[in-house]
Amino acid sequence: MxxxxxxxxxxxxxxxxxxxxxxxxxxxxxxxxxxxxxxxxxxxxxxxxxxxxxxxxxxxxxxxxxxxxxxxxxxxxxxxxxxxxxxxxxxxxxxxxxxxxxxxxxxxxxxxxxxxxxxxPTAAATAWQALVEVADVHSGQTVLVHAAAGGVGSFAVQIAKLLGARVVATASGSGVAIAEKLGADEVLDYRKTDFASRLRGVDVVLDTVGGEVGTRSRQVLKPGGLLVTTPAPADGAAFVFHASDAARLAKVADLDLExxxxxxxxxxxxxxxxxxxxxxxxxxxxxxxxx
Ligand SMILES: NC(=O)c1ccc[n+]([C@@H]2O[C@H](COP(=O)([O-])OP(=O)(O)OC[C@H]3O[C@@H](n4cnc5c(N)ncnc54)[C@H](OP(=O)(O)O)[C@@H]3O)[C@@H](O)[C@H]2O)c1
CATH class of the missing domain: 3.90.180.10 (Medium-chain alcohol dehydrogenases, catalytic domain)
Structure with a gap:
């Protein structure tokens, strides 16, 4: 083969x-x-x-x-x-x-x-793990999804919406329209708008970019809010370690995800x-x- x-x-x-x-x-x-x-x-x-x-x-x-x-x-x-x-x-x-x-x-x-x-498998199930199992996102919360046009981010926007959250997303160029189409309520073009100066009172941030994006994301959280990160462990953030899990993947496969x-x-x-x-x-x- x-x-x-x-x-x-x-x-x-x-x-x-x-x-x-x-x-x-x-x-x-x-x-x-x-x-x-x-x-x-x-x-x-x-x-x-x-x-x-x-x-x-x-x-x-x-x-x-x-x-x-x-x-x-x-x-x-x-x-x-x-x-x-x-x-x-x-x-x-x-x-x-x-x-x-x-x-x-x-x-x-x-x-x-x-x-x-x-x-x-990896991208959708990681988004699920981050938003459901780690952050326990629920209806009425505001979730910031970084890199909303990327692999994990594109599923995270859809899953956060299914959970009833208000979704704010970052993307750039053609990614802005993509994030809107996936269901984001507000999309910031990160090349034009500084999300950290613009946003406050966010319940959960999903950071799939890392580095300065993660560090600056702490400023937008409300007291008790949660920063969840995927690229690498970071101080003050809950790191998602995605291990293969057929039961979790089966749940994600049942959702009507694009x-x-x-x-x-x-x-x-x-x-x-x-x-x-x-x-x-x-x-x-x-x-x-x-x-
Ligand atoms: N810990 C785990 O178990 C786990 C599981 C899955 C993934 N990950 C990690 O998570 C990270 C993301 O994975 P992925 O598959 O989603 O990557 P990906 O699909 O390659 O992400 C690409 C996207 O990132 C966007 N992007 C880049 N810089 C950005 C910024 N500063 N602000 C907003 N968006 C930005 C790009 O948009 P533009 O072109 O507009 O910049 C592009 O759409 C990787 O480091 C991956 O290894 C970890």
């Missing part, structure tokens, strides 16, 4: 021909339809995450995928459409086939095309897709079409 792997940290990802995976007890093989790229793939490939995720080289990149069951297993029939998130230590989603425990899979949501559904797709590239163009992701300007998800 074809797979996109790295043979050294910092090396460009390359297409390789690898043996097809063989399922063990309780495992299934999935024919991958699409995979989604996440900033974590870049961090792992660079080697900076080796302390957290001790991956073995060569390493097939990718955690998020959609596909169809190729070999039956507990609870699954051949052909069933599924989505899932692999453990980052194992990787393996940027490949024609994946082997994994049957319990890690979730039925693909019926409201999305199977290719598009590959965009859900997957904002920036672009879809063939697996063979994976290295180029990752270079684009590294620019940090994506509008939603970057997908790799595998089948």
């Amino acid at each position: 074809k797979a996109l792997h790295i043979t050294a940290f910092g090396a460009e990802a390359a297409l390789a021909e690898l043996p097809a995976p063989i399922p063990g007890p309780g495992q299934v093989v999935v024919d991958v339809v699409a995979a989604a790229a996440n900033p974590l793939d870049l961090k792992i490939a660079s080697g900076v995450m080796s302390g957290f995720f001790p991956v073995a080289l060569p390493y097939v990149l990718g955690t998020d995928f959609s596909g169809r069951i190729a070999s039956p297993g507990p609870g699954w029939q051949v052909g069933d459409p599924v989505i899932g998130r692999l453990d980052p230590v194992d990787g393996g989603a940027f490949a024609e086939q994946i082997v994994l425990d049957a319990a890690q899979l979730v039925p693909a949501p019926a409201h999305l095309g199977l290719e598009t559904a590959a965009g859900l 997957v904002l797709v920036d672009r879809t590239c063939p697996l063979a163009d994976g290295a180029r897709a990752l270079s684009f992701l590294a620019e940090g300007r994506a509008r939603g998800k970057i997908l790799l079409r595998v089948a």
